[in-house]
Amino acid sequence: LRENTRYCRQLPQWRQSTTIRAYSRGGKREAAVSEPGGQGGLSGTHALDEEQIIRFAREFDPQPFHTDPDAAVDTMFGGLAASGWHTMALTMRLLVESVPIAKGVIGSGGEIAWPRATRPGDVLHVVSEIVEIVPNRSRPDRAMVLMRSETRNQRDEVAQTFTAKLVVFRRTS
């Protein structure tokens, strides 16, 4: 429990959250379930436009529904949509700017889903919560922190969910 508190101290906005309190009370290494009303970490926003969507897609995901507004109409998307990796990359930027981990937001992997397309004109923000903190037994200076992030648009619709496995180092001070 004391170990967990040390990692939590790096995450002040989450320390107040129901998730973290529930976890700390139990002292278990299992996932804590967020109670309704539990406050998560909140990022800034990013406004997407057609130019950004096309520029990213031309370099990394050159498919008509991401690069050509006219051709996109006759595809599954019914119009221009951002590459899912563009939504993810912007999510990472918003996380880096808002998640208070001293040595950086370092992921060893994670699970991603896109329940809804991201469109030109969408304004994205990210809501995150800590799901689990697992101290590393062989390397006592670090823990694996499972963080779940929802990337939402200006209508608060979820465009992406991402559950990251983060490598978090213990505070030395």
Add this chain to the structure above:
Amino acid sequence: LRENTRYCRQLPQWRQSTTIRAYSRGGKREAAVSEPGGQGGLSGTHALDEEQIIRFAREFDPQPFHTDPDAAVDTMFGGLAASGWHTMALTMRLLVESVPIAKGVIGSGGEIAWPRATRPGDVLHVVSEIVEIVPNRSRPDRAMVLMRSETRNQRDEVAQTFTAKLVVFRRTS
């Protein structure tokens, strides 16, 4: 089984693979295990350099180990490393250029892991295999195809694994 063959026809290089043959023989909807020597789909290559790594990271993942070769030395990475999302975005580019799906490589999500850092000078390629094909019961024009891709460097070391859930449409011809 006939249904599966229709989706497989879009993936000629995988039709020859042990994975697909094993799957077709069984006709099951469970994951087929690739036998040793099973041939997967192979992408082209992409050579990464310091300039690309820093440019991507400044826009999407601005942390010292991705943007500053000097500062990176004293981090967990011990030197400049590409953002994992950069490795993923390049993987997507290589997949789009090499995976033969008529209506595009469209993912609804997936699972990602980075067992090894990607460095300046690395030359990446992607090896993929179809793990599972699940016809959509309510929408007979499409199937969910589970594709596992390894992104490897010039020493054939695995820098990233990505298991994608793809939306694949049936051939109409």
